[in-house]
Amino acid sequence: MYLISLNVSMGQENLSYIDESDPVGVSKVYQDSLNAKLLKDIDNRPVAQYLVAPSLTPEYILILEKEGNDFFLTYRILNQNYWLSKRREKITVETIRKQVDAMHAIGLRRLFEASMKNKTRDDRPGHDGTTYYFLVLTDKETTERAKVWSPRKGTRTKKLTEICEKYIAVFRTKKEFPAELLTEMEELLATYK
Numbered sequence: 001m002y003l004i005s006l007n008v009s010m011g012q013e014n015l016s017y018i019d020e021s022d023p024v025g026v027s028k029v030y031q032d033s034l035n036a037k038l039l040k041d042i043d044n045r046p047v048a049q050y051l052v053a054p055s056l057t058p059e060y061i062l063i064l065e066k067e068g069n070d071f072f073l074t075y076r077i078l079n080q081n082y083w084l085s086k087r088r089e090k091i092t093v094e095t096i097r098k099q100v101d102a103m104h105a106i107g108l109r110r111l112f113e114a115s116m117k118n119k120t121r122d123d124r125p126g127h128d129g130t131t132y133y134f135l136v137l138t139d140k141e142t143t144e145r146a147k148v149w150s151p152r153k154g155t156r157t158k159k160l161t162e163i164c165e166k167y168i169a170v171f172r173t174k175k176e177f178p179a180e181l182l183t184e185m186e187e188l189l190a191t192y193k
Helices: 002-009 026-039 102-116 156-171 180-190
Strands: 048-054 060-067 070-078 093-100 130-137 143-149
Touching: 026 048, 026 060, 026 070, 048 102, 048 156, 060 102, 060 156, 070 102, 070 156, 093 156, 102 130, 102 143, 102 156, 102 180, 130 156, 156 180
Parallel strands: none
Antiparallel strands: 048 060, 048 130, 060 070, 070 093, 130 143
């Protein structure tokens, strides 16, 4: 028991690699079909993406897109948990799209890119709790992906998820994205240097 709790308490300061060579198993099939459901009808190549897969509540995604010189954040949430659903074809997706200024968009992309540079291997299974998946299109036009499972309070990965959740919270309001988020992103970004 001591070794298990020690393993759980370590790590999570950095995002972990997504093993692309993993044989197709239940979680791979789930992830691919969940992505297909959440990304259906998304035409643009995302600049950044934050996908949240909780154990019991509906999965959702935040997508940063660029169209010409404009940036948009798209929030999509399922009406029920995809993993637990017996009738996945009946699941619907709610979509909210909002334009975001370049300062927020570039800050978010820079933060995602910086967080990818410190990826580690984390082979702990994540069944109960929440798995967070991140994707960013780098300056070199390559796609980087990473994940973290239920990050601990006070870690960089927890702060990263909290910033993303604050962006999502704005979607339910008529407000603009607050300037305080820029400050939070810059403070977290400084910890990656």
